[in-house]
Amino acid sequence: MKNFKTKDYIFAGAFAAIFIVFIVVMMTIMSFSPITELFGPCITAIIGGPIFFLYVTKVPKRGALLILSILMSLIMISTSILPMAVCIAVGLIAEILAFIGKYSSKNMYTLAYGFFGIGIMSPFSIIFVARATYLAKLAQFYGQAYADTVNAIASNTVLIGLFILAFISGLIRAFLGRKILKKHFEKAEIV
16 A cells, blocks of 8 residues: 555545534534434434545555544543544554455455444443443533433433444444445546
8 A cells, every 4th residue: 555645634634624624513413312322423424424534545555534533532532542542543443444445445445433432432432341430521521400301311221222223233334435436426427
């Protein structure tokens, strides 16, 4: 693989910024209700597919997905270091999948985006190890009723299901993102 050039760093930074702003905006919108907050990463993963595929099409280089996951992890650290670690770990998995696909396999990029769906879900990983701390922060920001609702809904079983759903929704959107990329961006000669 060719090394990163200045142009690649610019594309990586620009698309990472777009992807991260998109995630922050979507998760902010989804946080108005405890139920939508928990399903927010799944919905965000579904909608973010075209951005991801535009990114990997413009920067098909070794390390591009890891850079994206590291930058993404910086916004995930707001609850604790665990979401950051989860985000980087799934980024490494995505990078390995891209490597296996020689940075050109759409199927491997589809699987990689499935793992990015888990990365978007990573802020909720703290509930598994420090539920009381997470709920206290929720109560501080949104009120005790909000935290109580999240506690009632977010059993460990439900959270595991949501992580799986985030992966599946990432796969669905990656497939649709590939179609959108081909239909709109390739016709417009953006990629």
